[in-house]
Amino acid sequence: MDIDLLTEKLSLQVQSFQESFEMLSNSFSISAMALAFEKIIRGNFVTTQTSIYYRFSETSEWESLVSKNDYDFAKISKFDFPVGTKILSDQDSNELVIITKLNDNSALAIILGSRLSGEKYSDIDKVTLQIFVQLFDNASQSFLLRKNEKQLIFSLNNKVAQLNNLIDTGIEISKISIGDELLELVLFRAITLTNASFGRIQQFDENKLVDEIVFPPNIVPGENKVVSQIGYSFNNANYRLELYNKESRSGIIRFDETDELLINAIIKQVESAIENKKLHKEALENEVMKSELAVASEIQKRILPDVLPQIKGYDLAGINIPSKEVSGDYYNVYTLKDGRYAHVVADVTGKGMPASLLVSTLDASLQSYLDMQTPLSEIALKLNSIVFNASTSDRFITFFIAILNPDTGEMEIVNAGHNPALILKNDNSIYKINAGGIAFGMFDMGLPFDVEKLTLQRGERLFIFSDGIPEAMDKDENEYSDERLEKFFTINNELSSNDFINLIIEDVKSHANGEPQSDDITAIYLIRNYK
Template sequence: MTTSYQNEIVTKLSLQVSSFQEGFKILANATSLQEIGRNFNHILRGSLLITDINIFFKLSAEDSWQEIYINNKNCKDCLDYISDLKRQQIVLHNNGSMKISVIHPTIDGSYFGLLIGDKLDKMEYNEEEKIVLQMFLQLLDNAYQSYISLKKEKQLIFSLNHRLLQLNTLIDTGIEISKLENRNVLLETALERAVALTNASKGLIEISRNKKVLGIIRLPNNLNLEELSYAQNKIETKVEFKGFQYFVKLIDKESRNGFTKFDDTDEILLNAFARQVLAAVENEHLHKEALENETIKKELSVASSIQKKIIPEKLPIIDNYDLSGINIPSKEVGGDYYDCFKLTDGRYAFIIADVAGKGVPAALLVSTLNASLKAYLDMNLPLSELAIKINKIIYNASPPDKFITFFIALLNPSSGELDVINAGHNPSLILRNDGSLEKIEAGGVAFGMFDMGLPFDGQKLKLNPGERMLLFTDGIPEAMTMDEVEYSDEKLEKFFIKHNKETAQEFIEKLILDVKNFTLDTPQSDDITALCVIRK
């Protein structure tokens, strides 16, 4: 080329600068390869007056050409023109439908390929047009780099947003599932989040105890477990609470091209979700426990108030008699019961009873005993007959492990005569004027043990002036020290004999004090109940 020819070309190209700038602007705004191809076609078409422009792209030398903009389907017959990828080249061809072939390697190892047909005026391509094409190719290259940068920037933003999403979801899920009270919903929610955030396509939570599978939460819900056992692409972890194992498994991590391997971040996320499941399950358990405790507390409170109404606040005043009683339950609701009330025939009933067990069931039985006793006593039935009837009621009202030991004495206050039955209760004591101690054992088995019509033998006694009677439950003789040494019947009997001058109330107070001094700081293990009757 001569210098004057070069100058001519430079001048012509200078005139096209604004066209190049405009071309680059259009190309650089493209958001896809197809758009780059389409725009590049428009630029070439306007500058070189050609319509037969075909643009190809391949990601690497090993890939096949992919069409990104095709005008002439027959151009593929000339793909041989762009098979040699060693370097950038623009080749003019005299024969064939395609007159120019271009191979343009880009910075990331991919390639553009162009096959260009005849000009509109069917003239041959000249050197100047080759140079112009070269310059446009440079624009294409720059636009492609800009497109790659934009794509990377978008991927980076997407990736950062996704990390933010993972952190946010992790926090939200922890808060959300800790509020859930239904364990299945809790596990489903945690599984959904773990699957979505790790891009897993499937997942499950298996709940086991002692190697026995108790339940499986699946995502999707038709997940085939057999197919799952063969899955290679999976991660799993396990948490344990109160003997229950929760296995969390995630399967087949997805990518736009199919599947990919789970990475370290996925493992971290899975473990974090599993820990959240554990915390939520613990919370749920504690919440349930608290609710149950609250319910029990309410029930006990109700039962306690019922029992307080049954046990007399005040004992009746009987001429020439001194009475005092006490009931100290070991739990909020105890199983001991005592009472004293006047019958329609003028006699007084002294009752003491002890239900096997404590709490609400015991209180219910005491309530049953109290109601039935008062109903039958008003009917003036003989005690032996009354005992059979009440035994039947208690037997039918109580479970097999529940029974009531029971003692009743009906006192004729003017004569001091006592009509007595002892149904399996501790023998009540009478301290005679001569200092001897009488134990009242007559009766039968405890109420509620058998319903075989077993007889209850009554006993008739007399409480003379100056004599005293003590009714008590086993909470007194069986009160224990820390070393499990019992207060004992002997000690009680000696105490009763020794303290024979005290009023009924003084005696009861001293007795309780003596028992407390004996057991010291040992928690009371059984109810303590006593009733003292003194004939003045």
């Protein structure tokens, strides 16, 4: 062959190789690559027909990529998976067969039909075909690399999207209250993040199904074939999330560890949101309660006396120690227009705003009736009626009042369900004042209150107190007791009123031995001096 002609032929061949590689490399799939390859081969060898077959791996079967007859497929099926490259020429049919193992351990087989010119395939043709097959192999490697690169980029972008989705989900969950809207959001996001085909969230009340949200909405989980599933219970098993059939481009696959992590993250966000909302609600309620207590405390401060009146010929002291912020106890000593003094100790069931308002009502009403010099028995009846109408059935007031004429020591007393007040007689004996009736607010049937009249002699002492003293408890819940109180009252018969109050408080605290004060402590101590 002429050198120039050979050079030109080789040059054209190289150009053809380059163009072929470019064409193959731009293919989107092995099938598309095979179609392009068939055109290249037929263009170069001018054959009657070309068949191309592919084996993904040694364990898979041959599959036809380009073939127009079953005869070729039957021929290729007889060949084992190739180790290297094998070229076979059939002199009778004038066919050329090449079977080769590709770089990615797949295999390619090509059958070139007879040439249109009828010429037999030369050795140069065999070499040329080998070069083309090498081109296909390189192009397929390039295609696979690009495909892997795309998959990697897609996977990385998908991870970023998942993370972003998770963050957005957390933000959105924190904005909405628990309910169908929140559960729908959780279900949408869980399905999207895990590529589930469908899913549901069920709500239970003591193991009984009360609500169910399904997505997609017209899917019925029980009626659809389930290949894979994943499920989580949350919020103390009040809710259950179930996802079904994780999708992939090659069919339904199992849910994996990443799915578990993603679902766990969403569920933790929901539980955290539920807990935060609960805590927020509690904080608001606490705030309201604190605000109420502050108002109640202010009301009480205005009712309780700053100082007690000085009564000529008497030594008077009083105390109120609330067990909590606002006491349910109340005491005062009023100076009446006629020169007498009304000593009052009361104990309201309950505390806080309602108790304070009730005491405030009692205090205002009492002062009005005292100013109007209403008889004590009537005052008691009216106060009972007022408290009954102003309070709920579970709220009442024990009430003790002793109106003292300081000149004579004469006292008018009503005890409405309160602890008996004590008088320490000059012979050191105790007289208990039980006179009265039921606590205010229990019934309003016009039952009269007994008014007891007695005289506090010179040297005698009156002790009015609330149950916070005898019922003060130690850590074993042993009460201070009436007996100990009476003994203390009897023994400490020389003390001034202030000293007595201070000392009995110390004694009560000593009994409690550091235990929190279980009830309010209130007391009035009155001594009629000898002079």
